[in-house]
Amino acid sequence: MPVVNQEMIRNTNRRLVLEYIVNNPPISRADLAKQLQLTKATISNIVQELLDRNLILEIGSAKTAMGRKPILLEFHKHCGYALAIDVRPRQIITLITDLKGENCQVTEYPFSSDENLLPLLEEIIAGHIENCRDTSYGIVGIAIGIYGVVQENQIVFTPYYPLPDPHLGLLLSEKFNIPVLVENESNFSVLGESAFHYGYENMIHINIHDGIGMGILINEELYKGHDGYAGELGHTILFPEGKPCACGNEGCLEQYASERAILEEYACRTGRETVTAEEFLEDYQQKLPETKEMMDLFVKYMAIGINNVVNTFNTDLIVLNSFFSNCIPDINRRIVEYLSRHQNRDCKIIPSRLQDISCLIGGIRVCTEHFLDIRHLQIQTLSPDLENS
Incomplete structure (x- = not known):
């Protein structure tokens, strides 16, 4: 057999073994051989290599009624940070975690559109690197979620803040000698949610904030289109010749159903200059009639947008992530009821489990997968006590 084929097979087997250990701990060498249908010698060689690289650990023996007790293996998630x-x-917002997305620490930094993003990120990253020198590998990867269009790690378009240097990821990677992966925040979000809801091969995540973004998974693979613009749900047309949008079109969905649009319209109807999401929620809980009107519009407009998504992709699962649907319990149910009256396709629609950190968890997942050279990182637990600083 040619050497190149032998190396390819070995790399494939190493990837399979490591991914199985990462997602199914603890496990013995014998069970690995059985589950992956590889020889015991192959498993033994790969496991020793992974032990030497400090990527896995031997954690003791399994209990058996008789015979030699097998030694159990697990992923060494604390060997580095993402x-x-x-x-x-x-x-x-930054999130630093171990390589399984656990032991999380969230930090928030102010940012305004007149700031130069590159030196600000350099300062933030340098601070995190300094605090992560206590492991074998340090920070193994950096993921940056951008509100806009990204293609092949280059930033193409940002509607709500000035376009950063298109090669932001490359510049940061060269400065810190760490892989830096830049992606649209909704694309990271769908990868984050799918790390939990990993039974779904076809899945869509809709983020509603200043705009409306959509991450798309098809056969467990991120779908971006030929130039990165796939998933721009907020820039689909709801009202031809409607409100002008930052994208250059008129009547885009996000000019009517985004969090920003809803709050601006509510402020206008109640004679205020601005209204925060928290203020809106307080008014809604007090049953002010204008808040009901705004939520009726939100449900209607989002149901129209989701109806188009369901008819286009016929997906298994839609995760809806918005302040309104996360904080007002019946919003998702009302959207589903509206949809059921207007189409007969069955699609499961659920609120986001990760909410404000869905993009961040997706970035953690991508960093770990890139470092370990595996395809799918499953995250089965979410720390209830995220540490803020």
Whole structure:
């Protein structure tokens, strides 16, 4: 057999073994051989290599009624850190975790559109690197979620803050000698949610904030289109010749159903300059009639948008992530009821489990997969006590 084929087979087997250990701990060498249908010698060689690289650990023996007790293996999730950065229109949020997305620490930084993003990120990243020198590998990867269009790690378009340097990821990677992966925040979000809801091969995640973004998984693979613009649900037309949009079109969905649009319209109807999401929620709980009107519009407009998504993709699962649907319990149910009256396709629609950190968890997942050279990282637990600083 040619050497190149032998190396390819060995790399494939190593990837299979490591991914199985990562997602199914603890497990013995014998069970690995059985589950992956590889020889015991192959498993033994690969396991020793992974032990030497400090990527897995032997954690003791399994209990058996008789015979030699097998030694159990698990992924050494504390051998390094992953760093995810969510660049929002008015703030930057970072998440640093171990390589299984656990032991989380969230930090928030102010950010305004007149700031130069590159030196600000350099300062943030340098601080995290300094705090992560206590492991074998340090920070193994950095993921940056951008509100806009990204293609092949280059930023193409940002509607709600000035376009950063298109080669932001490359510049940061060269400065810190760490892989930096830049992606649309909704694409990271769908990868984050799917790390939990990993039984679904076809899945869509809709983020509603200043705009409306959509991450798409088809056969467990991120779908971006030929130039990165797939998933721009907020820029589909709801009303021809309607309100002007930052994208250059008129009547886009996000000019009517985004969190920003709903709050601006509510402020206008109640004679205020601005209204925060928290203020809106307080008014809604007090049953002010204008809040009901706004939520009726939100349900109607989002149901129309989701109806188009269901008819286009016929997906298994839609995760809806918005302040309104996360904080007002019946919003999702009302959207589903509206949809059921207007189409007969069955699609499961659920609220986001990750909410504000869906983009960040997706970034953590991508960093770990890239470092380990595996395809799917499953995250089965979410720390209830995220540490803020």
